[in-house]
Amino acid sequence: MSSSATPRERLLEAAGDLFYRDGVHIGVDALCKAAGVSKKSMYQLFRSKDELIAESLASRGPSFQATLQPGPDDRSPRERILEVFERQDNLVADGNYLGCPYVATSVELKDPEHPGSVVARHFKQQLTDFFHRELVKAGAEDPGMLAIQLTIAFDGASVRAVVRAQSLGGIGVLTAGALLDAAGVRAGELAGHLN
Amino acid sequence: MSSSATPRERLLEAAGDLFYRDGVHIGVDALCKAAGVSKKSMYQLFRSKDELIAESLASRGPSFQATLQPGPDDRSPRERILEVFERQDNLVADGNYLGCPYVATSVELKDPEHPGSVVARHFKQQLTDFFHRELVKAGAEDPGMLAIQLTIAFDGASVRAVVRAQSLGGIGVLTAGALLDAAGVRAGELAGHLN
DNA sequence: TTAACAGTAAACCGATCGGTTTCTTTCTTC
DNA sequence: GAAGAAAGAAACCGATCGGTTTACTGTTAA
Numbered sequence A, B: 001m002s003s004s005a006t007p008r009e010r011l012l013e014a015a016g017d018l019f020y021r022d023g024v025h026i027g028v029d030a031l032c033k034a035a036g037v038s039k040k041s042m043y044q045l046f047r048s049k050d051e052l053i054a055e056s057l058a059s060r061g062p063s064f065q066a067t068l069q070p071g072p073d074d075r076s077p078r079e080r081i082l083e084v085f086e087r088q089d090n091l092v093a094d095g096n097y098l099g100c101p102y103v104a105t106s107v108e109l110k111d112p113e114h115p116g117s118v119v120a121r122h123f124k125q126q127l128t129d130f131f132h133r134e135l136v137k138a139g140a141e142d143p144g145m146l147a148i149q150l151t152i153a154f155d156g157a158s159v160r161a162v163v164r165a166q167s168l169g170g171i172g173v174l175t176a177g178a179l180l181d182a183a184g185v186r187a188g189e190l191a192g193h194l195n
Numbered sequence C: 001t002t003a004a005c006a007g008t009a010a011a012c013c014g015a016t017c018g019g020t021t022t023c024t025t026t027c028t029t030c
Numbered sequence D: 001g002a003a004g005a006a007a008g009a010a011a012c013c014g015a016t017c018g019g020t021t022t023a024c025t026g027t028t029a030a
Helices: A007-022 A028-035 A039-045 A049-059 A061-068 A077-093 A101-109 A115-137 A143-164 A171-182 B007-022 B028-035 B039-045 B049-059 B061-068 B077-093 B101-109 B115-137 B143-164 B171-182
Strands: none
Touching: A007 A028, A007 A039, A007 A049, A007 A101, A028 A039, A049 A061, A049 A101, A049 A115, A061 A077, A061 A115, A077 A115, A077 A143, A077 A171, A101 A115, A101 A143, A101 B101, A101 B143, A115 A143, A115 B143, A143 A171, A143 B101, A143 B115, A143 B143, A143 B171, A171 B143, A171 B171, B007 B028, B007 B039, B007 B049, B007 B101, B028 B039, B049 B061, B049 B101, B049 B115, B061 B077, B061 B115, B077 B115, B077 B143, B077 B171, B101 B115, B101 B143, B115 B143, B143 B171
């Protein structure tokens, strides 16, 4: 039950929800009310609203990662990469999708030195790193470059879902597939199978 | 000189600048002060701040289009498409790039029915339409799909520039090129030259 | 000359902003 | 049961929010 969680946990959860749903400009009063925590407690637990923004983003990192990235299995790197885009497609299709929380926060904050922007940059890099690991396994020629291209496809698809306010209908998966095709990363292929 | 422009023009210009630089949550007082227009005049010229957001976005549409899309020339569709990504690369490299104004506004507003979001959706479609026209000229197999993929690459590259707060270094051009490669749209090729 | 108009400056409205403070309740731990 | 810490409720701070109103200043046109 949520009221049994500590004030800190309740604040982080409410902040994650409300900053995502309404944007980081939502007021501290509304946030504390939603969390069932007094402002006094909030300002004892966090130095400022800005710090709460950053910490709430950071606390959701592992959960977002688990949502998007498949755990270890024996599928090919290409399949595991495309799985990320399929999961994104499902997230969008489920409704209430308002874009990648890290991107949204970065865009709203404007300042790249804001603690929230720093956290966002860090977690965005983790998705690129996942792509990179898989591409190395696949023996891709330029895994660094291709991992960035896939991240671009991911964020571009996310933006499309937000701007058009509709489902992606597999266009993200297709775009990622096209990028993998262009780089010669084929299905079922592992580095050891080459040559 | 800007003070010789009409109050309406001054408001639209200041709104375009400040909503982009600081976000749409900037106050009406600061905006009117920057425009050198009284709040009374503003509320006579625009029904609400929300309408001003939408109108300022719309008034900048043609200028943004001219900045990104090449005019008629005799280069190949592929070259003209890649030109868009080169111009985006230059925009980012010039500094003070805070992402596509339409995407930023959509993300900040959250509500897809907000008049600003409607305008943003409309102008984003115009970029996709440009890609589509060029791809038809090039005789691409599925110009509608590919035009969307290119728009995804464009917005993904834009997001990357914002989140990482650094130049793109040609990654957008390369990503678009890879998508065109995967679809078989080659340099110097026009529909009439096929077969 | 004067009446109408367009525009600015600034006060004003209730509400909310981020943040602090005071007071009270609740819970733990002897 | 008493002492002490933790945390909630709510008042409070100056500033700002979107929006309205009043009062004054130019310009224009009859």
